[in-house]
Amino acid sequence: MINDILSSEFYLIIKNGDCFQSHLPDHVSYQAGLLNFMNVNPIEIQIVYILDEKQTFDIDIRVLERCEINMIESKFLANGATLNKNMYLAQDAHMHIFSENNSGSAKSYENVYLQENAICQYGFAELSDGDFSGYYHYYLDGVGADAKVRMAILAKAKENKYYEVLIKHNQPHTFGQMDNYGVVKDAGKLIIDGIGSITKGQHGSASHQTNKIMVFDSNCVAGANPYLYIDDFDVKASHAAGVGKMDEEHLYYLQSRGLSKKQAMHLITYGYLKPVIEVIDNEMLKERFEKALSKVGA
Numbered sequence: 001m002i003n004d005i006l007s008s009e010f011y012l013i014i015k016n017g018d019c020f021q022s023h024l025p026d027h028v029s030y031q032a033g034l035l036n037f038m039n040v041n042p043i044e045i046q047i048v049y050i051l052d053e054k055q056t057f058d059i060d061i062r063v064l065e066r067c068e069i070n071m072i073e074s075k076f077l078a079n080g081a082t083l084n085k086n087m088y089l090a091q092d093a094h095m096h097i098f099s100e101n102n103s104g105s106a107k108s109y110e111n112v113y114l115q116e117n118a119i120c121q122y123g124f125a126e127l128s129d130g131d132f133s134g135y136y137h138y139y140l141d142g143v144g145a146d147a148k149v150r151m152a153i154l155a156k157a158k159e160n161k162y163y164e165v166l167i168k169h170n171q172p173h174t175f176g177q178m179d180n181y182g183v184v185k186d187a188g189k190l191i192i193d194g195i196g197s198i199t200k201g202q203h204g205s206a207s208h209q210t211n212k213i214m215v216f217d218s219n220c221v222a223g224a225n226p227y228l229y230i231d232d233f234d235v236k237a238s239h240a241a242g243v244g245k246m247d248e249e250h251l252y253y254l255q256s257r258g259l260s261k262k263q264a265m266h267l268i269t270y271g272y273l274k275p276v277i278e279v280i281d282n283e284m285l286k287e288r289f290e291k292a293l294s295k296v297g298a
Contacts, residue, residue: 116142
């Protein structure tokens, strides 16, 4: 399995809380739940989390000033497992991340703290089997901090999935944007809570979000809930949310061109979730995301 998922020269595989296998570049270290990035030059790396039993794993990731990192993150969490992750980006640090979730019925709590002019671009492929709860929080703690988050989520069969995405502006002139796209099929359930918060005194900041869910069947349950908490006047903020049925005319058109219903639904799902790729600047990460989305509905 390991060779099938690795796509980067440098990697760290953490299994049941221990370092299972690694090949780390210079100025990157891991020990006892602490991953440090002190690299001078830009690097590409893959981090794999494996919890094959019901347990909780805590990890802290610290990125020093001006580090630039392109990361693939792969999660394999067994039923009942929980991942707790805190990531700290120092001044002028840049993180571009593609996160693929291959877990069972598990939970993930992730906090990202950005200092002055730090940038975090995060793309999530939440295509796992089973129930899942994800709490992804971003705290813009330095002037000029910038967080962009996009999620592609699939809930099928009788899966029950819940996501809470928070971007909180704690300093002026910060920027936050989230775009969450979901598809629900069969008797699946998906709830997305998008939360944008600009605290008092954080003038010149901008908080934007979009939450969209497409449902395929009448037994689906879906909710896209945008929340904006704005305590300052000199800011920009917007939100959009929508839950709608699949376009039957679109489905009919694709079937009239020789596709089976299953193939047509796969193509519609893929096209609906594909915009998530746009948040990622790095070509390697885009290719990984494209590969993950190509398996949707297969």
